[in-house]
Amino acid sequence: MNPHAPIIQMKNIEKHFGSVIALAGVSLEVFPGECHCLLGDNGAGKSTFIKTMSGVHKPTKGEILFEGKPLHFDRPRDAINAGIATVYQDLAMIPLMSVSRNFFMGNEPLRKVGPLKFFDHEHANSVTMEEMRRMGINLRGPDQAVGTLSGGERQTVAIARAVHFGAKVLILDEPTSALGVRQTANVLSTIDKVRKQGIAVVFITHNVRHAMAVADRFTVLNRGKTLGTAQRGQITPEELQDLMAGGQELVELEGSLGGTV
Amino acid sequence: MSHAHTQLPDDERIKSRSRLREALIRPELGGIVGTIVVFALFAVFAFDSGMFKSQGIMNWSQVSAQFMIIAVGACLLMIAGEFDLSVGSMIGFSGMMIAMFSVTLGWPVWLAILVTFVLALAIGALNGFIVVRTGLPSFIVTLASLFILRGFTIYFPQTIERKTIIGGVSEVAQGDWLAAVFGGKILTGLFTWLGNAGLIATFDRGLRKGQPVVDGVPMLIVWALVLVVIGHIVLTRTRFGNWIFASGGDAQAARYAGVPVNRVKISMFMFTAFCATVFATCQVMEFGSAGADRGLLKEFEAIIAVVIGGALLTGGYGSVIGAALGALIFGVVQQGLFFAGVESSLFRVFLGVILLCAVILNTYVRRLITGER
Incomplete structure (x- = not known):
């Protein structure tokens, strides 16, 4: 699956907002043509991380390598010009x-x-x-x-737009979280089409089933840190779910809910 | 990703729409219907009053043109997602500056006009800068400008000349090239010919016997038409127009797509100030004086014209042609009631009814177009 060098490497990214440490050393690499799923619960730092990747935030520490060369983004426009496109959940389109x-x-x-x-x-x-x-x-x-248009169609238009304008890395911020079953399936199949064109997809979600459907690799974020990256087939949905929630507590909760979460 | 499935089956949930319906469903529909209704009403009730003779037409055209000039600015600014409540004060301020520079300080009129335009654009830019920098609603920021500018408009002539009206502009503007661009008339030859041919009314006694009563098209009307055409083309046919829609539709989404939202908004504040100053300059050249109370409440009249024209108060949607029709309705109703011999206080009643009907129709049309619930 990964015959080439990574298109983008994020090395030990730290981001501090005043006294709040939103990211405490997150590393990630994405290869062309792979769908890399970034999982994490609310507040895990997913949004901050992708905003750093797309030029909205500047990292406090750490290095971004794009096609092997270090990159510094001053504005989102710089990231777009470099070929990093981001589709935000509800800010993709103007109705x-x-x-x-x-x-x-x-x-x-x-x-x-x-x-x-x-x-x-x-x-x-x-x-x-x-x-x-x-x-x-x-x-x-x-x-x-x-x-x-429906919510799923809007996401699809936004993805098509990013691809049309030459995105090499496509960041999708929770594209399926507000969608119905059928629309989610459409968006996931769009992601699959895009990946097959050789574009690197970073897919952010907190829904393990959506992640399992398309991702080649999974990286789990928790409390501003990477909990590790796993290949498809090396990890079960249950393990991912536990990692996201930070382990023990959810196991107890799940027990009381009869394993439905 | 092939072209194989270019022919998709039609979605059974999308109703097909007739051509007529497609043509009618546009943002200007409220303005178009309003214009037809207003003209029809006055054609029935005031046709013999002289409203549709050359002098009458010139009368309501001039009033409508005034509204159009400020409505174009207010329209583009509103579509960009902002308001300017200081338009009326800006009219008073700009007019006063031109009069004070040219009469009190004795500058050449062209210089007075140019300096005033620069000053007005700077104030517009400042309004815009404060709005985008602080993130405060433009409603509040320009409400402050409304008071500040009006205050200065009264203060300067009061302290320097001990009066609130500065006259004598006509005298110093004689032969000034730039003054003629705002106060002159065009097509005078055509109107003389029409008068001689007996097609329009001429004076039948006095010094100007034989000359047409309406002897040309005032530059005010030319400015209004030029601004409407330019405004419409910029909004619908240029990249910047797309940015105006995007900035007002959703500023954050536009920013993420690389639209320079702040630059767009600031330049629209400057354009509104420009339009207000065009209005003021034409008015000062016509009256030959500037008064500290000029332009009072004009900001609301501009906003009303824009809203009748189909623009959405919260931004992102609207039409310059619609705003121009709104201004036309405004002018025709205001002057037409006078021609029809209706008590002038009923103007407000009439206007309120038109505003309400147009907005209800516009909202319905907009929901059809944009799928709002």
């Missing part, structure tokens, strides 16, 4: 705007008319329709508002 305007938000295609530059709606519309068809989304038209 009031059309699918095509959303798709090209921040990357508007331009058409020159004399000295003036205009938004090339024709190009934007045809590309959007084509990309949506590939992802299996039926649009009434490219000017249909994103607000009329």
Whole structure:
């Protein structure tokens, strides 16, 4: 599965907010074409970690190597330009705007008319329709508002957008946490398609079943630290669940709930 | 990832829509319907009053053009997710600055106008900077500017000239090239020809006997039309327009996508200040004076026009054409009631009813388009 060198390496990342240590030395490497699942309970530091990866936060300590070279991001734009795209759970799309305007938000295609530059709606519309068809989304038209799409479709549009604009690393922040069963399945199959194109996917979730469905490797975060990385097939869902929750307590809780968690 | 399944079966849950319905379902629908209703009403009740003769048309066109100029600025700013309550005070302030620079300080009028524009843009930028830096609602920040600017507009002429109206601008503006850009008229030849041909009313006695009553299109109207066209093109046909929608729709999502939200918002505050100053300059050139109470309540009139035009108060959605129609409705109703001989206090009643109906219709249309619940 990992014939190449890692595309991105996070080495001993620490992030302090004032006196709060959000990340206390997290390391992670992701290879092209793998889906690396980052698991952790609420407050484990998942969000802080991916924000560091996507240029929103600067690490207090530690090193980021992208394609083997050290990288420093000052703004999210730097990370996007380098090929690291992030799809946030509920901030992926703007519901009031059309699918095509959303798709090209921040990357508007331009058409020159004399000295003036205009938004090339024709190009934007045809590309959007084509990309949506590939992802299996039926649009009434490219000017249909994103607000009329379901949550799963919005995530899919955001993923298609990131891939279209040349993402090499795609970070998905809990893309399935607010979705129904069918929509979750759609998003997971989209992740699978993206991975097969050779893009490295970092999939953040706290749902072990979703993780098991697509991930090649799993890294568990707890209280700002890495609890280790496991290959697919080397770990059971139960073990992952225990690691996320920090072990013993959940076992007791689970016992009292009849093993349903 | 192949092109194999480009033909997807139609989703049975998406109802097909007729062409007519597609054409009607647009943000400007409220403004279009309102305009038709208003013109129809006045055509029935005030047709013989002179409202649709050259002088009458010029009368309501000029009032509507004033509203349009400030509505374009307010519209783009509102779509970008912010308000400017200091528009009215900015009109008073800019007008007063032009009069004081040119009359009191004796600067050439073109210099007075240019310096005033620079000053206004700087104040707009400051409004925007404070809003994006502090994260406070623009409602509060520009409410402060409303008082501060109005205060200075009264203070400067009071302390320096001991009066609140500065006159004599017409005299110093004679022959000034930039003053003519705001106070002049175009197409005067066409109107003289129309008058001679008997197509429009002419004076039948006095010094100007034989000349048309309406002798040209004031630059005020030209400015309004130019600003509407530019505003519409920028919003719908440029990259910056997409950024305006994105900044107002969801600033954080836009930032994550690489849109320079702060820059967009600050430049929209500057544009609003620019529009207010265009309004003020045209007004000062027309009246030949500046008064400390000019522009009072204009911010609300601009916002009303924008909302009639289909914009969403919380940002991210709207139309410059709609705002222009809102301004037209506003101007036609205000002047039309006068022509129809209706008690002028009923203007507010009429306006309130139109505002309410337009907003209800707009909300319905917007839900159809955006899928809001």
